[in-house]
Amino acid sequence: MSYFEFLAQYGDRIISGTLVTIVLTVLASLLAMAIALAAGLMRMAPNLLVRSVATVYIEIFRGTSLLVQLYWIFFVLPLFGITLEKFTAGFVAVGMNLGAYGAELVRGAILSVPRGQWEAALALNMSPAKRMWRVILPQALIIMLPSWGNLLIELLKGTALVALIAVADLMFQVKQINGTTFLSAESFGTALIIYYILARFMLTPFMRWLERVMQRRLGRA
Amino acid sequence: MSNEGMSGFPLAIDGGNKPMVSFKKVTKSYGSLTVLDSLDLDVAEGEMVTIIGPSGSGKTTVLRMLMTLETINGGVIYVDGQPLTHMPDGGRLVPANNRHLRQVRSKIGMCFQHFNLFPHMTALENCMEGPVHVLGLPKKEAQERSEELLKLVGMADKRNQHPSRLSGGQQQRVAIARALAMRPKVMLFDEVTSALDPEVIGEVTNVIRKLVAEYNLTMLMVTHQMGFARDISDRVCFFYGGKICEQGTPDELFGNPQQERTKQFLSAVKEAV
Amino acid sequence: MFDWRWDFTWEILPRLLVATGNTILAAVLGYAIAVVLGLVLALAQRTPSRALTAVVREIVEFIRSTPLVLQIFFVFYVGPQFGLRLSPWTAGMAAIGLHYAAYLSEVYRGGLDSVPKGQWEAATSLNLSTARTYFRVIIPQALPPSLAGMGNYLVGILKDTPMLSVIGVAELMHTANAIGSETYRFLEPYTLVGVIFLAISLPLAGVLRLFEAWVRRKLGMS
Numbered sequence: 001m002s003y004f005e006f007l008a009q010y011g012d013r014i015i016s017g018t019l020v021t022i023v024l025t026v027l028a029s030l031l032a033m034a035i036a037l038a039a040g041l042m043r044m045a046p047n048l049l050v051r052s053v054a055t056v057y058i059e060i061f062r063g064t065s066l067l068v069q070l071y072w073i074f075f076v077l078p079l080f081g082i083t084l085e086k087f088t089a090g091f092v093a094v095g096m097n098l099g100a101y102g103a104e105l106v107r108g109a110i111l112s113v114p115r116g117q118w119e120a121a122l123a124l125n126m127s128p129a130k131r132m133w134r135v136i137l138p139q140a141l142i143i144m145l146p147s148w149g150n151l152l153i154e155l156l157k158g159t160a161l162v163a164l165i166a167v168a169d170l171m172f173q174v175k176q177i178n179g180t181t182f183l184s185a186e187s188f189g190t191a192l193i194i195y196y197i198l199a200r201f202m203l204t205p206f207m208r209w210l211e212r213v214m215q216r217r218l219g220r221a
Numbered sequence: 222m223s224n225e226g227m228s229g230f231p232l233a234i235d236g237g238n239k240p241m242v243s244f245k246k247v248t249k250s251y252g253s254l255t256v257l258d259s260l261d262l263d264v265a266e267g268e269m270v271t272i273i274g275p276s277g278s279g280k281t282t283v284l285r286m287l288m289t290l291e292t293i294n295g296g297v298i299y300v301d302g303q304p305l306t307h308m309p310d311g312g313r314l315v316p317a318n319n320r321h322l323r324q325v326r327s328k329i330g331m332c333f334q335h336f337n338l339f340p341h342m343t344a345l346e347n348c349m350e351g352p353v354h355v356l357g358l359p360k361k362e363a364q365e366r367s368e369e370l371l372k373l374v375g376m377a378d379k380r381n382q383h384p385s386r387l388s389g390g391q392q393q394r395v396a397i398a399r400a401l402a403m404r405p406k407v408m409l410f411d412e413v414t415s416a417l418d419p420e421v422i423g424e425v426t427n428v429i430r431k432l433v434a435e436y437n438l439t440m441l442m443v444t445h446q447m448g449f450a451r452d453i454s455d456r457v458c459f460f461y462g463g464k465i466c467e468q469g470t471p472d473e474l475f476g477n478p479q480q481e482r483t484k485q486f487l488s489a490v491k492e493a494v
Numbered sequence: 495m496f497d498w499r500w501d502f503t504w505e506i507l508p509r510l511l512v513a514t515g516n517t518i519l520a521a522v523l524g525y526a527i528a529v530v531l532g533l534v535l536a537l538a539q540r541t542p543s544r545a546l547t548a549v550v551r552e553i554v555e556f557i558r559s560t561p562l563v564l565q566i567f568f569v570f571y572v573g574p575q576f577g578l579r580l581s582p583w584t585a586g587m588a589a590i591g592l593h594y595a596a597y598l599s600e601v602y603r604g605g606l607d608s609v610p611k612g613q614w615e616a617a618t619s620l621n622l623s624t625a626r627t628y629f630r631v632i633i634p635q636a637l638p639p640s641l642a643g644m645g646n647y648l649v650g651i652l653k654d655t656p657m658l659s660v661i662g663v664a665e666l667m668h669t670a671n672a673i674g675s676e677t678y679r680f681l682e683p684y685t686l687v688g689v690i691f692l693a694i695s696l697p698l699a700g701v702l703r704l705f706e707a708w709v710r711r712k713l714g715m716s
Contacts, residue, residue, distance in 0.1 A: 171563070189568065192560045288615075290619075
């Protein structure tokens with residue numbers, strides 16, 4: 001069949017898979033950002049125990065592969081009493097994995113905020129929490145945005161692995177289609193193109209727009 | 222590269238008195254900005270010509286085009302009688318291909334404002350690089366030649382040091398030795414003291430004085446060191462707006478400038494010193 | 495709750511260690527391909543031909559923006575659709591090598607761009623040929639800034655080898671899956687896989703940092 005016929009017949013499944021991929025990406029991103037913020041801040045805490053917990057988490061999730069983590073969370077966690085439904089296991093694994101990388105970005109960005117900012121906040125008698133929230137983090141945010149853009153693309157690509165635990169995302173759908181039709185070029189090729197469009201023509205411009213918005217809000221445009 | 226007007230240009234320049242370097246109606250522009258405007262400039266063999274002028278006057282561009290670091294938009298440049306920017310092809314001049322460029326370019330050497338020594342090689346290795354890998358000299362011969370030149374510029378004891386360990390003046394002297402190791406017929410000095418601390422400028426200018434005194438090299442220099450230029454040049458050209466505004470012997474140009482612009486420039490420079 | 499069985503652990507460990515050999519082999523081979531191919535891709539973006547640069551650029555972006563696991567499936571299954579049978583190893587190496595070549599080409603580009611323009615000019619003034627300029631002057635200076643990125647991707651490619659399990663390459667993950675399906679016990683195999691990866695990647699990262707410092711010293715550019 002021609003490519004158009006292929007799209008006509010399987011288009012709805014591909015679109016449904018794409019929507020699942022997008023939802024997974026959004027959920028995993030939110031989780032990753034929350035974890036990155038927490039772990040990044042924990043890495044800089046004065047308390048040794050707090051620091052160590054964060055460090056151990058980061059080293060484990062950065063030192064092993066996402067696929068291994070995904071399988072572990074889905075197949076092994078139930079033995080510890082934590083049974084996650086596969087969709088949840090999917091975005092949790094991706095979120096925790098990229099949250100570890102994100103933690104380093106957060107830490108690096110916070111450290112890049114000029115020393116004078118900390119001192120000025122102190123001179124105004126701000127509490128540490130207020131100082132972090134009102135002064136440091138907003139400035140750190142701008143610094144980290146470009147690197148977060150790259151991280152989110154990695155996150156989008158990471159969601160493809162959930163197909164291996166049978167979550168019905170884009171990857172899963174085209175794998176099924178290939179399984180029945182053997183039209184590998186059309187099925188996998190279409191998926192590649194869709195991921196490409198999502199990453200390069202939607203995610204990246206969105207991040208650039210976000211950067212511009214933030215810069216304006218911080219009076220630096 | 223422009224092909225227009227190639228018919229007015231000779232395929233080669235012959236004769237006993239032929240200039241070593243010859244710019245014929247050379248034009249260079251960046252978009253709508255004309256940096257060099259139909260420049261005619263001849264430099265005789267063994268002559269030392271200094272180019273002075275305000276920034277934007279095109280003086281550095283002259284050197285960079287001669288070293289083929291910039292392309293040419295009009296006219297032809299000749300080196301040692303042969304066209305550099307163009308080559309003869311069936312009785313006409315056409316834009317030069319890479320092979321021709323490399324062949325003619327081998328007669329020219331250049332020293333830069335920021336030295337541009339190779340940081341991952343020692344001073345000696347920097348000097349040997351060209352002779353070994355371009356001229357094909359055996360390592361031993363290249364080493365002898367390089368060591369001799371490093372001695373000439375007063376850097377023999379630092380020959381196994383990396384550039385990061387050398388001061389600006391020392392690096393520039395090594396850079397001069399490196400360029401000389403290729404035995405060029407024409408040496409170009411592009412503001413070689415402008416990036417140096419005042420107290421080490423003398424080291425470098427003394428080396429150049431030595432070169433002028435002991436060698437019959439053709440040299441073109443762009444500099445802001447007016448006193449130095451006056452001392453050692455055979456001829457000084459004052460550039461303004463992409464053209465030679467005035468030229469003459471050092472005494473003529475510095476002592477008795479004719480053009481209004483030349484006078485303005487020279488008095489402004491005097492005040493700055 | 496969990497009941498870790500040590501006897502089972504020792505039983506499966508040898509099999510997993512043998513598979514680890516395959517994992518390491520796959521990573522090394524894939525990386526070797528990526529190092530060379532990545533340089534080709536980086537240099538292809540520096541030719542005078544604007545068309546070639548633009549095309550290669552898009553290809554690199556495309557590979558970097560799409561999932562590796564999908565690329566692996568594509569390479570493995572598209573072949574047979576047009577009559578070309580690739581073994582899992584061949585397809586896997588091709589896909590992972592190409593994927594990481596795209597990443598490395600960006601690292602190289604950054605390194606090459608970081609070499610000051612004056613170096614190119616000095617090479618021209620000494621009349622060095624293009625090849626010599628690249629090999630003797632530019633690439634040695636592009637190397638130290640590139641090493642950190644190259645090291646990261648070596649660790650990265652090692653951690654991505656489990657994706658080859660999806661087309662049947664008998665590396666660590668594939669073996670763990672097999673053990674899991676045979677014995678219905680996933681706890682020990684998957685945990686061991688995680689431990690083995692940590693045991694390799696953490697020291698590797700440390701060694702790479704030392705290597706980077708050594709190269710900088712050797713090139714006299716600390």
